[in-house]
Amino acid sequence: MLRNRSSKKRSRSWPFPGECEPPQNPGVHVYLFWSPEGERYLSHTSGEVTAEELCISAAKAVGITPLCYMFYALYEPHSCCWYSPNHVFTLKENTPLVLYFRMRFYFHNWHGLNENEPKVSRYTPKFGTGQGCSPLFEISSLEYLFAQAKYEFVNEVIQIDDMRSEEELSRFKNESLGMAVLHLSHHALQTNKILQEVAEKNGFHHCIPRSFAKQISKDNLLTKYRMRRIFTNFVQAFQQDTVDKGKLGTQEIMYKYISTLEHLAPRFCTETYCVSHLDLHNDGQGCPYPNTNQDQSASKDNYKVLVPHEIMVCGLKGIQWREVSTQMVYPDFRHSLKSLPAWNSFCDFPEITHIILTEDKVRISTEDNGCMEVHMSSRQEAESFVSLLDGYYRLTADAHHYLCCDVAPPRVVLSVNNTLHGPIQ
Numbered sequence: 001m002l003r004n005r006s007s008k009k010r011s012r013s014w015p016f017p018g019e020c021e022p023p024q025n026p027g028v029h030v031y032l033f034w035s036p037e038g039e040r041y042l043s044h045t046s047g048e049v050t051a052e053e054l055c056i057s058a059a060k061a062v063g064i065t066p067l068c069y070m071f072y073a074l075y076e077p078h079s080c081c082w083y084s085p086n087h088v089f090t091l092k093e094n095t096p097l098v099l100y101f102r103m104r105f106y107f108h109n110w111h112g113l114n115e116n117e118p119k120v121s122r123y124t125p126k127f128g129t130g131q132g133c134s135p136l137f138e139i140s141s142l143e144y145l146f147a148q149a150k151y152e153f154v155n156e157v158i159q160i161d162d163m164r165s166e167e168e169l170s171r172f173k174n175e176s177l178g179m180a181v182l183h184l185s186h187h188a189l190q191t192n193k194i195l196q197e198v199a200e201k202n203g204f205h206h207c208i209p210r211s212f213a214k215q216i217s218k219d220n221l222l223t224k225y226r227m228r229r230i231f232t233n234f235v236q237a238f239q240q241d242t243v244d245k246g247k248l249g250t251q252e253i254m255y256k257y258i259s260t261l262e263h264l265a266p267r268f269c270t271e272t273y274c275v276s277h278l279d280l281h282n283d284g285q286g287c288p289y290p291n292t293n294q295d296q297s298a299s300k301d302n303y304k305v306l307v308p309h310e311i312m313v314c315g316l317k318g319i320q321w322r323e324v325s326t327q328m329v330y331p332d333f334r335h336s337l338k339s340l341p342a343w344n345s346f347c348d349f350p351e352i353t354h355i356i357l358t359e360d361k362v363r364i365s366t367e368d369n370g371c372m373e374v375h376m377s378s379r380q381e382a383e384s385f386v387s388l389l390d391g392y393y394r395l396t397a398d399a400h401h402y403l404c405c406d407v408a409p410p411r412v413v414l415s416v417n418n419t420l421h422g423p424i425q
Contacts, residue, residue, distance in 0.1 A: 026045065026092070027045035027091060028099065029096060030101050033100075034146075036063055042057055045091070048091075049088070051073070051084065055072055064140050065138060070399075071103050083383075084387035084390075085409035103148055106315050108314075113255060120136055145258065146186070149257060149258050150257075154208065158268050159265060159267050173212065175263075176264075177230060180207035181238050184199050185238060185253055189249065195239045267312075271385075272313075273381070275309050275375055278311070280372055282370065309323055315392065318348035319345075319349075319389070347366045350397035352365070352397075353365050355390070356404070359379055361374070362376060
């Protein structure tokens, strides 16, 4: 049984990204960053349900059509894992499970605002001399992505590049204030209010990263005053030079906000996995260099776990990997290392032929007989990793097939088994 739950504390016009109180009753509760009618949770309270079914229900609640719903998946914040479409949720007595409906599959510069990267578009049938391309996202998906981007920026879900100098830190603060101006400008346009009025009433503290806001709260009065003056000047300039002249509407503001976030956080919507074992070889050959050696004598008090490699998956760059075998992963690992080896490219998604999943081990084979074998930390993480590759494969190579039966979407499996390829007229 699926039910929509609206929060009285937070409506669709609420400008600040934050999570309202989740339902406490048993069931699977899917958190929505945005919906046209203000629903915040979609609850399933009886019987079994697959992740695919929950995603379809969430997409319908948001207004996302089948054209764009395959960009989304269910995320569990406590385990930091994504669920594959065929995962079956069995309700446990007196245990609520809260999941996030998030855009998982993403391609930077889909908006075309970055001149240094190619614009990503959707292929469409060509008519006449047209290029046969259309925007990647429809308006409902754009609204949802904008809400997700605000949430992840303010709540520091995404990783911001390390700032190693005062100049870089100052630039980040200024750009964060610029993001706050865009954030409040969008709300002002939606509610037919003047930007200065919205900014004066709400301020900018709820629109910047929490750690930045916390730091400002501890500053002396002079520093706080200077920061408010900078923000006020940003607001006045943006109102006079942009809003009053009608240069930007709500859609253009969302484009600008997301493109700025891509610049501030290049790993926005990318996923990185730490693996204890990685082998590269040709199919049919033995693994020439297993990387499983670990110093058993090292003190457990000094590190969390030895991680020889990292794997990063990105929509535009496919699968990349690098060695970090000489480093021990501390709790603040990502912020403590001054330099790391460069990333090596393994393959792009259309080059993958099949994937084999065995417990926590993943074997990826490519069309040039290349092979990557990795050991993940758990079966759940392995399924999360494989479902990521499988989803990108359908978006970039073949929308009607799958790479691994262990994570294949039930509807795709049904179509393949019934020899259905493409839409039914």
